[in-house]
Amino acid sequence: MKIAILGAGNVGTALARRLSAAGHDIMLGFGRDPEAVAAAAEAAGVGYGSPEALAAFGDVIVIAVPWAAVGDALAALGPAAGKIVWDCTNPLAPDLSGLLVGGDTSGGEEIARLLPGARVIKGVPPFAELMHADDPFIAGAAPGLFVAGDDSEAKGIVAGLLAQLPATVVDAGPLMAARFIEPAMLLVVRLAYLKGMGPRIALTVQSEAAFG
Numbered sequence: 001m002k003i004a005i006l007g008a009g010n011v012g013t014a015l016a017r018r019l020s021a022a023g024h025d026i027m028l029g030f031g032r033d034p035e036a037v038a039a040a041a042e043a044a045g046v047g048y049g050s051p052e053a054l055a056a057f058g059d060v061i062v063i064a065v066p067w068a069a070v071g072d073a074l075a076a077l078g079p080a081a082g083k084i085v086w087d088c089t090n091p092l093a094p095d096l097s098g099l100l101v102g103g104d105t106s107g108g109e110e111i112a113r114l115l116p117g118a119r120v121i122k123g124v125p126p127f128a129e130l131m132h133a134d135d136p137f138i139a140g141a142a143p144g145l146f147v148a149g150d151d152s153e154a155k156g157i158v159a160g161l162l163a164q165l166p167a168t169v170v171d172a173g174p175l176m177a178a179r180f181i182e183p184a185m186l187l188v189v190r191l192a193y194l195k196g197m198g199p200r201i202a203l204t205v206q207s208e209a210a211f212g
């Protein structure tokens with residue numbers, strides 16, 4: 001699958017490495033310093049391009065920029081009707097005291113509002129440190145993650161990509177469920193960085209029912 005990743009930082013490069021290793025074609029792009037983006041892509045062993053090139057290339061377009069840069073990233077991307085857009089963002093307040101978007105909307109829904117016709121799926125990946133590590137498992141288990149979206153085919157594709165990171169993926173329902181995923185991810189970030197548990201951490205759901 002052709003995967004275009006906007007954001008060549010911790011998450012963008014980790015996804016590039018993991019998904020490239022799983023056999024996908026990756027193009028990285030979008031950053032304030034084009035030379036740094038090119039260097040990050042070369043270090044990850046993947047291609048890079050302009051936002052226009054990313055939009056044309058990707059069967060799946062990944063949003064992996066800080067929440068404050070999402071508006072600029074989507075404007076640079078341009079129209080994405082019909083594209084699968086995988087939203088990796090956490091709309092966190094910089095001091096981790098709360099979310100910048102929430103309540104009766106979510107980061108995922110705001111991205112969908114800004115990209116009319118795009119098939120937006122919320123799927124916050126594991127911590128970048130975990131994805132960059134030689135051992136991406138937590139005590140031998142794949143980290144637990146959630147997906148949410150209104151397009152079941154697109155959601156299945158993003159869930160499949162998340163599973164290759166690796167992850168154990170729970171389908172949380174429609175895109176509006178991002179309202180509940182994002183606070184849960186804030187909890188995990190707070191446990192990792194404010195409580196000192198570190199980035200080898202994720203949420204698991206215990207159930208006797210099948211996931212998905």
Ligand SMILES: NC(=O)c1ccc[n+]([C@@H]2O[C@H](COP(=O)([O-])OP(=O)(O)OC[C@H]3O[C@@H](n4cnc5c(N)ncnc54)[C@H](OP(=O)(O)O)[C@@H]3O)[C@@H](O)[C@H]2O)c1
Nearest residue numbers: 007008009010011031032064065066067069089090127128
């Ligand atoms: N880090 C994690 O473990 C983790 C896990 C799950 C989800 N997330 C979410 O994933 C997203 C990316 O996180 P990250 O840790 O990868 O961030 P990061 O390392 O700071 O990388 C962000 C990328 O976006 C670019 N960028 C930032 N501001 C920009 C701007 N105003 N204009 C153009 N480019 C800009 C950066 O390029 P520059 O070089 O120009 O700054 C960089 O390529 C965030 O929404 C985060 O909440 C993070």
